[in-house]
Amino acid sequence: MKSSKLLPVVLSVSTAILSIPSYADNKDIDDLSRRIQELEEKFDKEYSEQESQQPEVLSSQSDDTFGIHFSGYARYGAAYQAGDSKLVSTDDALNGNATGRLGNEGNGGEFQFGKTFSNDTGAIWNIDVMFNHWGDNVEVPKAYAGVTNLYESQPNLYIWAGRNFNQRIQTDLNDYYWMTTDGQGAGFNNFALSETLKLDASFVSAVDSGPDDSSNGDYAITTTLHGISFGESSGVTLYANWGFDDKSDANSGNRINAYQVAAKFNLDNNNIVVRYSDNAKDKVLDKTKDQQALLFSFDGSYDFNQSASVAYLTAFQTYKDGEYSQYDRKDYNAVVRPMYFWDDVNSTWLEFGYDRVDFSNEDITNSSWKVTLSQNISFGKGSDQRPMLRFYTTVGDADNEQSIGTNGAFTSATKQDTLTVGAMWEAWW
Incomplete structure (x- = not known):
């Protein structure tokens, strides 16, 4: 690329x-x-846009002269485990990789091929296909087509249909996708309501794994309102989603709806997220009656000078299980990552992470902490520069008293320490 x-x-x-x-x-x-x-x-x-793995949203200014392009995200490496566990995690955590992702991730990747082209009327089209590899599974999460520059009154309106990443929103330090509605369907991006205010919307169905890749009867309507600014570097994005079933389920009499509302405030280099979900948590395509989740998250970064900076995140989520009240719980986590850049290639990062899960109706607390020291060789100077070669050591501890089992029962958990030495490459392109 x-x-x-x-x-x-x-x-x-x-x-x-x-x-x-x-x-x-x-x-x-x-x-x-x-x-x-x-x-x-x-x-x-x-x-x-292609260097992130969000949908490739074209505009009337997009160029179609480069034929087939290749983009993706991947991380692969080896890690030597000298403790009880290779990775540090809190059982039943709500906030993603809540103890921090640096030196605390597995292997895998997403590899996307696409082509952009135009016709004589000026319409600009793209077709993208992605396959991914996580764990032992290889899947095709994206296979869609889209078009822009169709209408004179809405030159940057982008219309798509197929299987796509949809409304996939993440906080980085804990790798938490706090809202995602991937599926098959259709939608549009950048419908201009004013000079700056724009609307994205979609209708998608969840997809069962298997040879026919058929819909499983779960559907969602998603909306995103963006372009609301409070100045040159501050603004807010609003989200509202609705999940529902069709009549294909044999238990159609028990169909339920779910919804999510959220706001993401961007204040210079800081983000504040507030999200509420009813009958769902991160996805309105995954519904459970009486399930509720309320998330508050704050993350950002600060540059001390051209060579030293720090990234930080703290989040709190309260969760009502819906099926088993003994599983109701709260998750508190914090991650801090000081970084020093020796030159345009070499940098040293030190990440501290802590996570705690308290079960609201039980005398149970699970927690974990970790520290990772990482020496990096990167494509350029900055925390977002990739490809990167990473040589790291992680130490930590997980003190899990009980873990969620089956049929409302808990299972015993043990205290595990971590000492891991590893090397990994990471890139998005």
């Missing part, structure tokens, strides 16, 4: 440099410099 991106810029810049002797004055050179900057910004904009 990076080489494909840089080649046209390099050619353009080289051609421009060779042409400098023919320019008559400084004005022409200034115009040339501005043109080179515009080219670089254009390519950066075109591929910024």
